Amino acid sequence: MSNADSPAVELRGLQKSFGDTVAVAGLDLRVERGTVLALLGPNGAGKTTTIEICEGFQRADGGEVRVLGLDPTSQHEQLRPRIGVMPQGGGAYPGVRADEMLRLVATCAAHPLDPEWLLDVLGLGGVRRTPYKRLSGGQQQRLSLACALVGRPELVFLDEPTAGMDPQARRQVWDLVAALRRDGVSVLLTTHLMDEAEALADRVVIIDHGQAVADGTAEELTAPADGQQELRFRSQQGLDLELLVAALPENCEATELRPGDYAVRGIVDPQVVSTVTAWCAQHGVLAQELRVTRRSLEDVFLELTGRELRS
Numbered sequence: 001m002s003n004a005d006s007p008a009v010e011l012r013g014l015q016k017s018f019g020d021t022v023a024v025a026g027l028d029l030r031v032e033r034g035t036v037l038a039l040l041g042p043n044g045a046g047k048t049t050t051i052e053i054c055e056g057f058q059r060a061d062g063g064e065v066r067v068l069g070l071d072p073t074s075q076h077e078q079l080r081p082r083i084g085v086m087p088q089g090g091g092a093y094p095g096v097r098a099d100e101m102l103r104l105v106a107t108c109a110a111h112p113l114d115p116e117w118l119l120d121v122l123g124l125g126g127v128r129r130t131p132y133k134r135l136s137g138g139q140q141q142r143l144s145l146a147c148a149l150v151g152r153p154e155l156v157f158l159d160e161p162t163a164g165m166d167p168q169a170r171r172q173v174w175d176l177v178a179a180l181r182r183d184g185v186s187v188l189l190t191t192h193l194m195d196e197a198e199a200l201a202d203r204v205v206i207i208d209h210g211q212a213v214a215d216g217t218a219e220e221l222t223a224p225a226d227g228q229q230e231l232r233f234r235s236q237q238g239l240d241l242e243l244l245v246a247a248l249p250e251n252c253e254a255t256e257l258r259p260g261d262y263a264v265r266g267i268v269d270p271q272v273v274s275t276v277t278a279w280c281a282q283h284g285v286l287a288q289e290l291r292v293t294r295r296s297l298e299d300v301f302l303e304l305t306g307r308e309l310r311s
C-alpha cells in the first residue's frame with residue numbers, strides 16, 4: 001500500500017509487555033485519514049503505551065505497526081516531521097517563556113504555523129511572556145498542544161489533551177481539534193471524558209487489558225440492542241429490586257448500575273413505565289430524573305470493563 005493511501009494508523013496484533021506486566025495484548029486498531037479516533041480505557045489499559053509505540057518512543061514486542069504507512073521505529077526520521085505529539089503531562093524547561101518555547105519548536109518545522117496566532121487561538125495570548133513553570137496546569141497543557149500542532153502535522157497524537165483544564169479551556173481545545181479535522185488532519189486521542197469522545201471522535205475504541213473490547217461510532221456503541229431501551233431513575237441506594245423484577249414482563253431486568261442509579265432494561269413500553277411508577281409509589285420511593293433513554297457511553301464502558309471511567 002502506498003504511503004499516501006495508507007491509513008493514518010494501522011495496528012495489527014500489537015503486543016507490548018514490561019516484565020510480567022502485559023500492557024498491550026494483541027491490539028488491532030485503524031485510524032482512517034482525516035478522522036478523529038478516541039481511545040477510551042480505564043487506568044492501565046494500555047492507552048499511553050499504544051500511543052508511544054505509534055510515536056516511535058517505544059518498541060513493540062510483536063504485531064504490525066504502520067503510521068502514515070511507515071514503521072515508527074525503523075522510519076522514525078521520515079515520520080517525525082509529519083506527526084504532532086502531545087504527551088501526557090507535557091513538560092518543558094521550567095524557565096522558558098511560553099512564546100519562546102513555541103517558537104523554538106516552530107524552527108524545527110519546514111512550514112510552521114504562526115506561533116503568535118496559535119497562542120491566541122488557544123487562549124494563551126495573555127501569558128505569552130510567562131515562564132512555563134508559572135503557567136497553570138491547564139495552560140501548560142494548551143502550550144503542549146500548541147507545540148504538537150505548530151509544525152502542521154498530518155497526524156496528531158493527544159494523550160488526555162484536556163486533563164486538568166477548566167471548561168472554557170477545554171472548549172478552546174475542542175474547537176481546535178474540530179478545526180484540525182475540518183482541515184483533514186488525523187487525530188488519535190485518549191480521554192476519560194465521555195462528552196469529549198462524543199463531541200470530537202468519528203470513532204471510539206474502548207480498550208481494556210490491552211485489547212479492544214468495542215469499536216464504533218458513539219451512536220453505534222450506545223445503540224439499544226434488539227429494540228431494547230432503558231428506563232432510568234435515581235433514588236436512594238440499595239432498593240430491593242426483586243419484587244419490581246417480579247412485576248415486570250419477562251423480557252425486562254432491573255439493576256442498580258451505581259449506588260442510587262437504576263436501570264430497567266428490555267422492551268420498555270407504556271405498561272412497563274406504569275408498572276415501575278406504581279411499584280415506586282407502593283414502596284414510598286421517589287423516582288427522580290425518570291426517563292426512557294438509550295444507554296450512555298459511560299454505561300457501555302462500565303458494562304464492558306466493570307469499571308468507571310474516572311478512577
Ligand SMILES: Nc1ncnc2c1ncn2[C@@H]1O[C@H](COP(=O)(O)OP(=O)(O)OP(=O)(O)O)[C@@H](O)[C@H]1O
Pocket residue numbers: 018021022023041042043044045046047048049050
Ligand atoms: N515503563 C513501564 N515500565 C513498567 N510498566 C509499565 C511501563 N509503562 C506502562 N507500564 C504498565 O503497563 C500497563 C499499561 O500502562 P499504560 O500507561 O499504557 O496505560 P494507560 O491506559 O495509558 O493508563 P492511564 O490512563 O493511567 O494513563 C500498566 O499496568 C502500567 O503499569
